[in-house]
Amino acid sequence: MKLTxxxxxSRLESRPDLxxxxxxxxxxETIDHxxxxxxxxxKAFCDNATLLGIEIQDIDAAVISHRHHDHCNGVxxxxxxxxxxxxxxxxxxxxxxxxxxxxLKLDIGIDKNLLAKAQGRAIFVNHTKExxxxxxxxxxxxxxxxxxxxxxxxxxxxxxxxxxxxFEHELLMIIKENDGLVVFTxxxxxxxxxxxxxxxxLFPNTRIKAVVGGFHLVGLPMFNxxxxxxxxxxxxxxxxxxxxxxKLYTGHCTGxxxxxxxxxxxxxxxxxxxxxxxxxx
Numbered sequence: 001m002k003l004t005x006x007x008x009x010s011r012l013e014s015r016p017d018l019x020x021x022x023x024x025x026x027x028x029e030t031i032d033h034x035x036x037x038x039x040x041x042x043k044a045f046c047d048n049a050t051l052l053g054i055e056i057q058d059i060d061a062a063v064i065s066h067r068h069h070d071h072c073n074g075v076x077x078x079x080x081x082x083x084x085x086x087x088x089x090x091x092x093x094x095x096x097x098x099x100x101x102x103x104l105k106l107d108i109g110i111d112k113n114l115l116a117k118a119q120g121r122a123i124f125v126n127h128t129k130e131x132x133x134x135x136x137x138x139x140x141x142x143x144x145x146x147x148x149x150x151x152x153x154x155x156x157x158x159x160x161x162x163x164x165x166x167f168e169h170e171l172l173m174i175i176k177e178n179d180g181l182v183v184f185t186x187x188x189x190x191x192x193x194x195x196x197x198x199x200x201x202l203f204p205n206t207r208i209k210a211v212v213g214g215f216h217l218v219g220l221p222m223f224n225x226x227x228x229x230x231x232x233x234x235x236x237x238x239x240x241x242x243x244x245x246x247k248l249y250t251g252h253c254t255g256x257x258x259x260x261x262x263x264x265x266x267x268x269x270x271x272x273x274x275x276x277x278x279x280x281x
Contacts, residue, residue, distance in 0.1 A: 001175065001182060002029040003212060004278040006048045007040035007074075008251040011275035017051055018276045019044040022221070023070035024186065024214060024252045027054050030175060033132050036062040036085070037173055037184050037213075039074030046077050048275060056081035061131055064089045065186020065213070066170040067110040068097060076114045079121060088137050091124035092169040096157040101220060108154075125171065128202070134176040138198060141172065145193040145239070148216040150227030150253075154189070165189070174199055180246075181206055182281055185213030187253050192216075193236060196243050208245045210281045212273070217262070218255030226258045233258050237265030247281070249273040 007025040011018045025045035028035040036059045039045055049056055056078065062085050064072045075087055097109035115122065123131075128138045147167070154165040172195045173184040183199045185192055192215040199208060217233055219225035226233055240248065240262075248270045250259065263270050273279070 001177060001281045002278060003027070003182075003249070003273075003281055004029075004052060004054065005251070005273045005275050006045040006052070006054070008273065008275045010251065010272075012277055015276040018048045020275050021070070022252075023074070025074060026184070026212065027059075028175070028184075030135075030177070033060045033135065034058055035060065035132075035135065035173075036078060038063075038065055038071040038186060039078050041070040041073045043074065043077040045074050046081055052276065057083065059085050061085050061135070062087045063131070063137055063171075063173050063184075065172070065184070066090070066167065066189065067092070067095075068108050068187070069110060070108070071186060073111050073114060076111065076117055079117055085121070086131075087118055087122045088129075088131055088171075089122060089124055090139050090169050090171045091126040093158060095169070097165065098155050098157060099153050100155055101153045136174045136176070136202075137171050138174060138202065139171050140198070141170070141190040142194040142197040142201065144197050145191050147191045147194075148189060148227050149232075150216055150219050151189055153220070172198065174202065176203065176206075177209070179207065180209040182209050183211045185211060185215065187214045187216045189216050193239055196240065196245065200243065208243065210247045210249060211240075211245055212249045214252035215250055215254040215258070215262075217258035218253050221253070221255070224256055226255060226261070230261055233261040234265050237262040241266060241269075245269070247271065249279060
């Protein structure tokens with residue numbers, strides 16, 4: 001499998017031509033299929049794909065991890081550039097999403113016009129589904145571990161009022177290959193440990209070649225704070241260390257400070273995945 005970061009918060013120093021944004025988009029190429037996992041918040045991932053020699057039209061399916069704008073709003077540009085692929089999202093009701101802290105309130109939800117544009121191409125899932133051979137989207141995520149503390153700033157708004165976001169709009173993707181699994185987390189608002197635990201439950205006694213995506217260990221993104229204490233972040237690293245995971249590739253909402261703390265525990269098993277980087281897994 002070849003994995004390329006089309007958009008992340010940072011980029012390779014050798015690729016100043018690539019656009020960065022606070023968002024995530026990954027291109028995944030298996031032996032048989034090409035998948036887009038998340039689409040960032042703008043056209044940036046499409047522009048970067050062109051510069052990286054990746055054809056948007058060739059993608060077989062798109063998977064959106066959750067309904068925050070920095071992971072899904074780029075889908076409108078994906079639909080313009082790709083005429084065949086279905087777009088998979090978790091099924092949920094008419095809900096708005098916001099970030100609230102210190103009197104500041106920001107709308108961070110999906111562009112509703114996007115959903116209208118995607119009619120006929122969007123597939124809403126509420127259970128584990130094999131979207132292509134050995135490529136799964138999973139909606140029932142373990143709650144063995146606590147969700148990230150940074151979630152406390154995130155809310156939903158519906159006819160039932162304003163509530164803390166419990167991320168019932170989040171899914172994960174698992175690709176099963178002959179030599180193991182690759183788990184894609186998006187932002188892991190449900191908790192990266194819970195997502196790994198889910199993969200282990202679904203595919204017991206199976207090697208996890210890699211866990212890929214953001215881990216949402218940032219607290220307040222504008223201050224690059226950590227969600228929790230240093231000891232709590234290191235404890236997450238130690239728990240990850242106990243699972244049968246070869247590598248972890250992360251960026252985006254993990255945050256620089258939390259990344260450094262995880263790195264102190266996981267060492268070479270943890271790597272940064274900035275815009276423009278490709279890895280073979």
